[in-house]
Structures are given as C-alpha cells and as structure tokens.
Amino acid sequence: MENCIFCKIVAGEIPSPRLYEDDKMIVIRDIEPKAKLHYLCIPKTHFAYLSEMDSEKAEILKYCFEKIAQIYPTLGLEQGYRVIINQGENGNQTVPHLHIHLLGGEKLKDF
Numbered sequence: 001m002e003n004c005i006f007c008k009i010v011a012g013e014i015p016s017p018r019l020y021e022d023d024k025m026i027v028i029r030d031i032e033p034k035a036k037l038h039y040l041c042i043p044k045t046h047f048a049y050l051s052e053m054d055s056e057k058a059e060i061l062k063y064c065f066e067k068i069a070q071i072y073p074t075l076g077l078e079q080g081y082r083v084i085i086n087q088g089e090n091g092n093q094t095v096p097h098l099h100i101h102l103l104g105g106e107k108l109k110d111f
C-alpha cells in the first residue's frame, strides 16, 4: 500500500532492525517505547482494521498470535507481556496498517 509507513518498513524502504521475520510478519522495536520493552508485530499483508476481517486476514492474525506465543521468550518477555491492538480514532490508532503491540520487560501499570 502506497504511503503506508509499515508497508515501507516491511519492504525495507524505511530501515528498521527486525527482531524476527518470516514470510508473513516482522517484529520491530517501537520507535517511541511505552514500556521498557515495546515491540510491534506487523503482518506483511496490508490491512488497516479488524473490521476488514475475512477468513484470509483471520488466518494472518492467527498466524501472528501463534508465532508470538513461540518467540516471546526470545524478546525478553518471558515474565509476561501485554498485547494491544489499537483501532481507529478513539483507540488512538496512528498507523492504519494493523499491528500488534507487545509491551513488557517490567511490571506494567493497570490501565
């Protein structure tokens, strides 16, 4: 998708070190971390909102969650972590390419 910052990161047009990558997703560090460890799991396929969900996109998200469940210890999240998907205006979603925040590395405050 043109002008999508996360598509550009996926394509390597904006450099961002990948902590994990396969054919379906990447994991990068959030540029403005909201916790000691703050990662973004970004599917390589562009779609913006959960409301666009169909079986193909559901498969992509399922894959991402399965992979997160495998790799979280390699990210220093073995003591636990928080998963966030911001959606739309009221959810303060700033990048309209669906992504999963992973926060941890410390005891997080309630929200």
Ligand code: AMP
Binding pocket: 005, 014, 016, 028, 029, 030, 031, 032, 033, 040, 085, 086, 092, 093, 094, 095, 096
């Ligand atoms: P959201 O507000 O849920 O859409 O999350 C977007 C996140 O992307 C924010 O936490 C930003 O700090 C982060 N972000 C924006 N640009 C970059 C970038 N170039 N590299 C890494 N993280 C980024």
Ligand code: ZN
Binding pocket: 001, 004, 005, 006, 007, 008, 045, 046, 047, 096, 097
């Ligand atoms: Zn995109």
